[in-house]
Amino acid sequence: MAQYSRVSGNVGLITLQNPPVNALSAAVRQGIVDTVKRALGDPEVKSVVICGQNGVFCGGADIREFGTHMTGPPLVPMIHAIEMADKPVVAAIEGVALGGGLELALGCHYRIAHTKAKVGLPEVTLGLLPAAGGTQRLPRLTGLPAAIALITTGRQITTAEALKLSIVDQVTDYSAVDTAVKFAKSVAERSLDGRRVSERPCPCPPDVDALFEAAMQKVRQSARGAIAPVACVQALQAAATMPYALGMQREKELMATLFTSGQARALQYSFFAQRAVGRWSLPSGARWDGSKPRPIRKTAVIGLGTMGRGITVSLAQAGLSVIAVEAQEKPLKEAQQAISGMLQRGAKRRGGAPPLDLITYSANLQAVADVDLVIEAVFEDVALKKQLFQHLSAICKPEAFLCTNTSALDIDLLASQSRHPELVVGMHFFAPAHVMKLLEVVHGSRSSPEAVATAMNLGKQMGKVGVAVGNCHGFVGNRMLKPYLEQGLFLLEEGATPEMVDGALEEFGFAMGLFRMSDLSGIDVGWRVRKGEGLVQPGASVRVRQGRRYSPLGDLLYEQGRFGQKTGRGWYRYDNRHEAKPDPWLNNFLEDYRARHGLAARRIECQEVLERCLYTLINEGFRILEEGIAAGPEDIDVIYVLGYGWPKHRGGPMYYASMVGLIKVLERLEHYLRAHPDVPSLQPCSLLRRLVASGSPPIHKWRKIIKKTQSHL
Numbered sequence: 001m002a003q004y005s006r007v008s009g010n011v012g013l014i015t016l017q018n019p020p021v022n023a024l025s026a027a028v029r030q031g032i033v034d035t036v037k038r039a040l041g042d043p044e045v046k047s048v049v050i051c052g053q054n055g056v057f058c059g060g061a062d063i064r065e066f067g068t069h070m071t072g073p074p075l076v077p078m079i080h081a082i083e084m085a086d087k088p089v090v091a092a093i094e095g096v097a098l099g100g101g102l103e104l105a106l107g108c109h110y111r112i113a114h115t116k117a118k119v120g121l122p123e124v125t126l127g128l129l130p131a132a133g134g135t136q137r138l139p140r141l142t143g144l145p146a147a148i149a150l151i152t153t154g155r156q157i158t159t160a161e162a163l164k165l166s167i168v169d170q171v172t173d174y175s176a177v178d179t180a181v182k183f184a185k186s187v188a189e190r191s192l193d194g195r196r197v198s199e200r201p202c203p204c205p206p207d208v209d210a211l212f213e214a215a216m217q218k219v220r221q222s223a224r225g226a227i228a229p230v231a232c233v234q235a236l237q238a239a240a241t242m243p244y245a246l247g248m249q250r251e252k253e254l255m256a257t258l259f260t261s262g263q264a265r266a267l268q269y270s271f272f273a274q275r276a277v278g279r280w281s282l283p284s285g286a287r288w289d290g291s292k293p294r295p296i297r298k299t300a301v302i303g304l305g306t307m308g309r310g311i312t313v314s315l316a317q318a319g320l321s322v323i324a325v326e327a328q329e330k331p332l333k334e335a336q337q338a339i340s341g342m343l344q345r346g347a348k349r350r351g352g353a354p355p356l357d358l359i360t361y362s363a364n365l366q367a368v369a370d371v372d373l374v375i376e377a378v379f380e381d382v383a384l385k386k387q388l389f390q391h392l393s394a395i396c397k398p399e400a401f402l403c404t405n406t407s408a409l410d411i412d413l414l415a416s417q418s419r420h421p422e423l424v425v426g427m428h429f430f431a432p433a434h435v436m437k438l439l440e441v442v443h444g445s446r447s448s449p450e451a452v453a454t455a456m457n458l459g460k461q462m463g464k465v466g467v468a469v470g471n472c473h474g475f476v477g478n479r480m481l482k483p484y485l486e487q488g489l490f491l492l493e494e495g496a497t498p499e500m501v502d503g504a505l506e507e508f509g510f511a512m513g514l515f516r517m518s519d520l521s522g523i524d525v526g527w528r529v530r531k532g533e534g535l536v537q538p539g540a541s542v543r544v545r546q547g548r549r550y551s552p553l554g555d556l557l558y559e560q561g562r563f564g565q566k567t568g569r570g571w572y573r574y575d576n577r578h579e580a581k582p583d584p585w586l587n588n589f590l591e592d593y594r595a596r597h598g599l600a601a602r603r604i605e606c607q608e609v610l611e612r613c614l615y616t617l618i619n620e621g622f623r624i625l626e627e628g629i630a631a632g633p634e635d636i637d638v639i640y641v642l643g644y645g646w647p648k649h650r651g652g653p654m655y656y657a658s659m660v661g662l663i664k665v666l667e668r669l670e671h672y673l674r675a676h677p678d679v680p681s682l683q684p685c686s687l688l689r690r691l692v693a694s695g696s697p698p699i700h701k702w703r704k705i706i707k708k709t710q711s712h713l
């Protein structure tokens with residue numbers, strides 16, 4: 001709802017009230033319509049201020065209403081009525097003005113914002129476009145290039161930037177509401193000529209066609225297959241080429257196609273999933289709402305390779321003091337230089353000073369004696385990590401949390417090296433650690449709820465989305481990757497090429513197909529993992545290992561010194577470091593390999609590539625749910641969208657399975673299992689069968705069935 005009062009004699013003050021972000025629910029929209037009418041009809045009121053309660057202007061339309069039968073007054077005429085008012089209306093922006101919230105502010109005649117507020121039109125991230133006039137009003141204020149950049153990315157900007165772009169008229173360090181009220185009084189008698197944004201012309205550069213062509217190319221490349229960014233460009237094109245009223249009509253038509261699209265539903269699911277994972281629970285019954293994180297002031301990072309550097313930067317950027325430890329002087333110096341550079345570049349982008357003073361460098365492990373929390377990021381070698389945990393346990397104060405950045409190793413084994421195993425958790429960061437938002441927080445069987453809560457909270461402070469997961473080889477993300485990668489190799493054996501497999505996956509929406517990804521992360525890295533699992537037999541090319549089908553193709557490439565991008569050769573050829581080109585050598589190699597093993601190459605359709613790669617990955621996801629390694633499908637989906645390049649507009653693997661239909665996933669797995677009975681990852685998981693037997697309930701009902709399945713185990 002919206003509250004109305006008269007302040008400072010003759011200013012009508014409208015306060016949006018819908019905690020926590022004053023989203024524009026039906027009740028709030030009705031409240032705005034009613035209070036605006038009241039203010040404009042009151043002869044004592046000479047000007048109006050619109051603000052939000054509790055220091056937040058407005059987080060936009062109420063996303064929870066989407067997909068329901070929407071009632072209440074629509075936004076477009078409501079904002080139009082405000083713009084057409086004959087009394088000045090001022091938006092007082094505190095906290096955030098996002099989406100419909102910013103569109104409401106753009107309909108006001110003036111915008112006054114607090115220095116710490118953020119504004120933006122993030123609708124594209126929800127599969128929509130700003131359809132309450134945002135695509136038509138914003139370019140009239142900022143010009144087309146800035147509007148294209150803001151609307152197609154959904155980027156939220158500071159009010160300092162918004163002031164430069166003329167989105168806001170004034171920025172203040174004091175209360176934006178008090179400032180706006182004073183301002184509203186001062187402009188009460190002023191003419192509104194030129195203040196109604198919709199009446200302004202849209203500034204058009206001479207090369208407008210080229211501008212839109214480039215914009216379209218950029219969105220098609222960066223968000224492969226996503227329809228909302230394309231529609232955003234089309235709506236902006238309408239702003240540039242049509243009168244306002246027709247532009248609004250076009251905006252509405254484009255929104256109509258997006259609003260009910262599967263992509264919008266998937267992205268909105270993802271929005272709530274990213275918030276739901278914060279409400280973690282453990283198999284012991286411990287939960288986020290009953291477990292208090294301990295405050296962390298002093299941290300340490302051990303091992304300053306690529307991951308350690310990124311983690312150090314992330315901690316310092318979150319305002320935490322860090323002791324950064326690297327045993328050897330030369331690598332320590334190199335790391336110091338690299339970290340300083342990363343912080344400086346970060347500060348240039350974000351504004352402010354680089355937090356260089358928060359980091360102390362040391363070659364001596366004793367330097368971590370009084371820190372509250374250690375994150376070790378030494379080489380992924382179990383013996384090395386075990387030894388380090390013994391040392392840390394002896395050196396650190398007894399109440400210090402010991403965290404390991406590992407992508408697969410056993411947390412219980414490492415915890416058993418410490419005198420306080422309850423304070424040990426895994427913190428699996430993703431490279432580059434100062435950029436990637438995902439953090440898997442891995443709880444071992446003895447990790448305390450306080451340790452999990454502390455790691456999750458620290459992740460949040462670092463700007464990460466933490467997902468609490470159980471302890472197993474590869475945790476959630478890497479464990480699911482294994483059958484996916486394995487299918488890629490099997491497909492090569494059967495006649496596919498890397499570019500064909502990658503093409504299908506990239507067409508599906510992955511930023512990178514599995515072979516390009518393997519070349520980027522390093523074929524040697526995968527080899528080391530398989531070696532650790534006892535799967536590598538140098539020189540051998542036997543296709544059955546540990547009683548199941550195995551493809552040695554990756555190992556054979558490793559033996560050829562083809563490690564991927566870093567050596568210029570892998571599944572592809574790299575003449576310049578990043579561009580993957582099909583390599584005739586590889587095709588010959590595959591032909592020889594098939595001939596040696598009596599394998600006949602056959603034509604493989606894209607559909608088979610997708611079904612085998614994706615459904616085995618999804619099947620492993622069901623196993624993970626069944627075992628309680630992930631608490632719910634949202635956890636897996638968040639991990640895959642934020643950490644593994646799963647196309648955002650497809651929600652995540654488990655959401656995708658629910659959309660394709662669980663029965664179809666089950667039937668196709670059974671079909672491929674009949675063709676490849678020696679591949680256990682094609683054996684449908686019993687939870688999948690159970691869900692299908694229960695009538696394939698919608699994804700938000702899976703948890704109930706998972707709980708029942710777990711209680712049967």
Ligand SMILES: CCCCCCCC/C=C\C=C\CC(=O)SCCNC(=O)CCNC(=O)[C@H](O)C(C)(C)COP(=O)(O)OP(=O)(O)OC[C@H]1O[C@@H](n2cnc3c(N)ncnc32)[C@H](O)[C@@H]1OP(=O)(O)O
Pocket residue numbers: 020021023059060061062063064075096098099100101122123126128129130131132255256259272275276
């Ligand atoms: C046929 C054609 C039909 C056409 C019909 C058209 C009708 C629609 C017309 C116009 C549409 C306008 C589009 C929009 O405005 S879309 C919404 C745009 N806004 C956003 O995307 C903002 C999303 N929110 C955020 O970015 C953040 O939440 C932020 C506001 C920055 C706050 O961040 P933070 O402080 O970190 O807090 P949380 O993210 O954890 O959020 C706290 C809780 O608030 C819930 N929330 C946030 N925003 C919304 C929202 N817009 N609607 C509903 N709920 C929202 C969030 O889920 C958290 O809830 P919980 O604690 O329960 O998880």
